[in-house]
Each structure stands twice: as structure tokens, then as C-alpha cells.
Amino acid sequence: MIVAMDRGLGQVTVVNPESEDGRRKTKTFTYDCVFPPDSRQERIYEETVRALVDSVLDGYNGTIFAYGQTGTGKTYTMEGVDDPVNKGVIPRAFEHIFAHIEKSEMQKYLVSASFVEIYQDRVQDLLAAKKETLEVKEHPETGVYVKDLITEVVGGVDDLHSLLMRGKKHRQVACTNMNRDSSRSHCIFTVRVECSDLGPDGEQRIRLGKLNMVDLAGSERQSKTAAVGMRLKEAAKINLSLAALGNVISALTSNRATHIPYRDSKLTRLLQDSLGGNTKTTMIANIGPADWNYGETISTLRFANRAKNIQNKPRVNEDPKDALLRQLQEQIQALRKQLEEDDGVPLTPEQMAFLANPTQEGAMTMMMASPTARARQTQKVVVDKIVHKVVEQGVSKDHFEELKLQAESEKQRLADELAREKERVLQEKAQLEAKSSTLIQKIQEKEQVLNKRRQDRMALREKLQDVENKLLVGKQLLDKAQKQEILLSQKKAELHRQRMEAERVQRLLRQREDQQLSLAEKYETQEERVEKMNRKLQQLRNKFQEQKQEIEDIRADNQREREEMLETIREMTKLIQLKELIALHFVPMEEHEKIKARAVWDDESNDWMLQPLAFEDDELRRPKARPDSRRPTTEFARLQNAMGDESSRFRTRDVLDLQLDEPEQLTQSYDEVALMHH
DSSP states (O other): OOEEEEEETEEEEEEEEOSSSSSSEEEEEEEOOOOOTTHHHHHHHIIIIIIHHHHHTTTTTTEEEEEBBBSSSSHHHBBOSSSSSOOOOHHHHHHHHHHHHHHOBOOEEEEEEEEEEETTTEEEEEEEOOEEOOOOOETTTTTTETTTOOOOEEEEEEHHHHHHHHHTTSSOOOOOOOOOTEEEEEEEEEEEEEEEEETTOOEEEEEEEEEEEEOOBBBOOHHOOOOHHHHHHHHHHHHHHHHHHHHHHHHHHHSOOOOOOOOGHHHHHHHTTTTSSSSEEEEEEOOOOGGGGHHHHHHHHHHHHTTOOOOOOOOOOOOOOTOOHHHHHHHHHHHHHHHHHHOOOOOHHHHHHHHSSSSSHHHHHHHTTHHHHHHHHHHHHHHHHHHHHTOOOOOHHHHOHHHHHHHHHHHHHHHHHHHHHHHHHHHHHHHHHHHHHHHHHHHHHHHHHHHHHHHHHHHHHHHHHHHHHEEEEEEOOOOHHHHHHHHHHHHHHHHHHHHHHHHHHHHHHHHHHHHHHHHHOSSSSHHHHHHHHHHHHHHHHHHHHHHHHHHHHHHHHHHHHHHHHOOOOOOHHHHHHHHHHHHHHOOOHHHHHHHHHEEEEEEETTTEEEEOOOOOOOOOOOOOTTTTTTSSSOOHHHHHEEEEETOOTTTOTTTOOOOOOOOOSSOOOOOOOOOOOO
């Protein structure tokens, strides 16, 4: 083990196992926090990530990513395993976010998440059912984003964990000599937390915090991983993107850089805001303690040492234009307004009675209950009373005959009138029946409209309920225990920040004390002065030698990386030459030209794409058969026929010859050529 750590000073000391002069040369790096191998996942989260997640909940952007050599535990640090003790940064951040929401007061939250993968410098959505290469775009107000990326609204820790597991099933993982489950791609799990509350001025405001949790693929050396074929190509792409990340960090920490190469890879493009932009960024550098990994360990520590010098400019994202929470609130208000508007036409009492008895008899009863029908019925009763009154009056015999004639004529008149009334009643009945059928149809149509309106209202209520369920509302009243728990967690976080600041100040004081002691020294004799000056000179000489050795080590590392890249180039060149040789001897030249004509360079995917084939005919033409045989015949079968073998296996005279038209030959016969050795 060549690595030693001092948690108090935040220092990592690495011993060079290949010291030539017999003395063990060491290199020391200082960071904000260091964690020995026996550190627990909870401690790492509490000291490095908790404050970052708190900032995201306050409306800042935050990014945490793990960087290091392959096989050093980056995925374990970020994801961990499924148990309460060893779970990693990502699941602990899930719990932290929703615990804060549960304890908040009078605030509305909307939480959404996305999961993206960068495989061979191609951006893919891990939550999509079908993997497709997505485009990286940039908006002048919202910054860099991935077009058509799926972002799902979540309502709890289980939803986020389900998205994480769903995306992990689609992530590219393979086995190498250094890692059984080596990540072959970079992945970014992003959680957006939108909060709506009252600002200091009493107005409603929306704050948007975005947390990017990045699991980088590890840097690889082909000599150690023994990667070939597709694994070698993946390793080359991984190293290329990590080199682009290193170039961006070097440019950000250099005073002479005039251009930041964010566009050199998809990784640096997506992390543009996290590197020198509007984001609070935390980097976890994973190293290997074995002497076999000395070069990679030093390279990782140097990378982290440069990265901590980047100066970001974080700010609270207040009232952003792309806030989903505002859109949901507007949608809820529109749905409520639509439900409150009553645009239905009220039914008459007769129509309501029909809805209770929707039959033809009910419609007739309703029509007969009209004022005209009641008037006619009253008039008929009055006439009957008059006739009855005349009949009952007593008269003389002569006058009786006269009255009898009058009665008969009156009876005939009444009979005629009754017939006319009956005919009129029948006509009115027919009209009533026609009107009743029309009314029944209208009422049925009205009932259908009302039923559809009821269904629409129910659908609107369900939609409103679904939209409101997406909003997470903090408790309106917290009990005393919960308030104390919140205060305790805040005090704990504040104590941690104070401790970190005290350790930083202590380191600075030690450095200043050393400088002041060297300046305040007084000498009693000239010999003592010469001795101490010689000692200081020796210290300066040692520091000079250390810096000189550091430069030589950096040059050696660069040369070693260059040789590794050249070796990778040689291996890939061999593969290209092999494929070119196969294509040269087995693919006709006209097919070469067709492929070249179809090949188009795609800037987005950074690769050659083949355009679809365009055929003149609807069907492909079949190749030409052998003209001297009735069926396909092997060389061995022809030889057996020539030797007189009568076996039915090689006999072709029993095969029916239909004299088929011979199609045009589209292939070439193989002619053996001498292979050139390079």
C-alpha cells in the first residue's frame, strides 16, 4: 500500500515504489476532505454532499461527480448497494430531498428526474424504451439541454429509486481484466426541485434547484485491461472524453487560456455549467492504494488538485422561464375555472318529469297537462251540464212535441259537433303523438349532452386531482418534535461547516507560522547564522529538486499516456487494416463505390452514417446459377460423378430440368491473390 492519509490536515501522501536511489520518494496533496479505506458511506455523504443538496433545495444548481481509474469504486461511491449502511450518494440524496419536503412549512414542491448516458460520445436516454442518439442543444436563456430527453415527475423516494433501477438496466457494462462490472459509459442522473413560496416582499416566487449526480467511466490503459475489439474502442472513447475534461479544467485554471474547449466532447458540453458556471460542484476522486496503480493514482490526484482551483459563479435560480411548477399551477387554475363555469341549459319541470318516466305515455301525460287541453276538457263538462239541465225541465204535451223536435235537432247538432270534436281530438292526438316523439328525441339528446357533460366534468376532476397530486405540499403546522429535529439538523450542518472552516484556517495558520518563524529568527553568532542559512538553503534546494522531479514525473506521465494512446492507435489501426483487407478481397469494387457514395458524415454523432438503399426494381434480382448443372453442385459431387459414382446423393439425371431463364450474374468469381505482409 503506497497511499497514506491525514484527515486532520486533509493530506494524501503517495510513496513512489520505484525510487532509484533507495530512498522512498513521496508526493503530498492537500484537499478539503480525505477518506481512508475504512470510511463509511454515511460519513462521506455528511461531509461532502449534504451541504450541496441543501443548496439545491435553496434554489442553486449542484453537481457531484466521481472521477478516477477503472476499478476504484466510483459506481459504489455514487450508488452503493441496497442496504441502509452501504447505500451510496444517489439514494441518500433521494432521501434527503424528500425528508426536507416533508418537514417544510407552507411550501409547494415539484420534483422531476431524468437519466442520460454518454456512450462512445453519443447521448442516449436511459429512461426511453428504445435507445436513440439525442441531440445536445443550447438555449440563450436556459443553457445547454438534451433535446427530446424524458423528464418524469416523481412523488417520493420509491419513484426516484424505480427510475434509477430502470435506467441501470439499459446502461452499458462489460467485464475487463481490472473490473468485472466495468462501466463503459458516463451517466448523469439529474433531479430538478422546484419550490413555490412567498418571498421577502410577500409576492409568490418560484425557485429551481438542479442536482446532477455524475458517475464517470474510469480511465483505462490497454496494457492492463487487455481490451480488444469493441472493448478497445469503448476505452478509446472513454479516455478521449476524460482527456477533453482535463483540457477544460486546465483551461479554466490557467491565466493564459483564451478559449475553453467545452465543445470537444459531449461530456464537457453537458457539464459546461458545472465547470466554471452557475453551479456548486463537488468532485470525489477515487484512487487505488496498490503500487501497481502508482501512475494512475498520481494522475488522478493531480487532476483533482487542478479541479479544486476552478472558480464557479453559483446563484439562486429564481423565477426561471422553464419552471414546470408555474406551468402546473396555471394548468390547475384553468381546470378549476373550467369546472366552476356552468354552461348547461336548465330543464323545464315537464322535461324533468319525463326524465323520471322516459316513456311515450309519460310524454302524452305531459302534453295533455298543457293549458289548452285543460280548457277543452272544462268546456266539454259545461256542455254536458247544459244538456242535462234542459232534459230535466217539465213542459206541456204540445210544447213537449215541439221541444222533442228541438231536442232531436239539438241532439243531431250535438252529435255532429261531437263527431267534429272527436275528429279534432284524434287530430290533436296524432299531433300530440308526433310532438311527443319529437320531444322524446330532444329530451334523449339533451340527456346525452348532460351525460357527456357529467363525464367531461368527472374527467376534468380526475385530471385536476392528478395534476394536484404532482405537487408536494409541505405541512402547514409542524409539531414541536419535528421543529426541534429541523433545528438539530441545521445546527449539525452548521457545526460541520464551522469544523471544515476551522481545519482550513488551521492549515493556513500553520503555513503562516512557519513563514513567520523563519523571518523572526535572530542569530547570536555569525556561525549560527551561517548554519541556519545553509539549512534554509538546503531546504530550498530540496524544494527545487522536488519541483524539478515533479516536472520530470509529469513529463514521464505524459510520455506514458502518449505511448498508451499510440498503442491504442496501433491496435485500432490493425483492426482497420484487417477489415480493409477483408473488404478488398471479398467485396467487389463496385460495391466499394456504392458504399462510399452512400456514406455521409454526421457531426452530431461524430461518425459516418450510411444512407438507405434505393432500388430501381421492387424486388432484388437473384444471382445466376451454374449453367452446366441442373442443381447447385459441390466440387466433391462433380468429382464423384466423374468417377462413376451411381449414388443418388450425387446423381442429377433424375432432377427435372425446366430450362429456367438465367439471371444476370451480380457476383465475381474468387481469384486467389498473394497477400502482402506489412
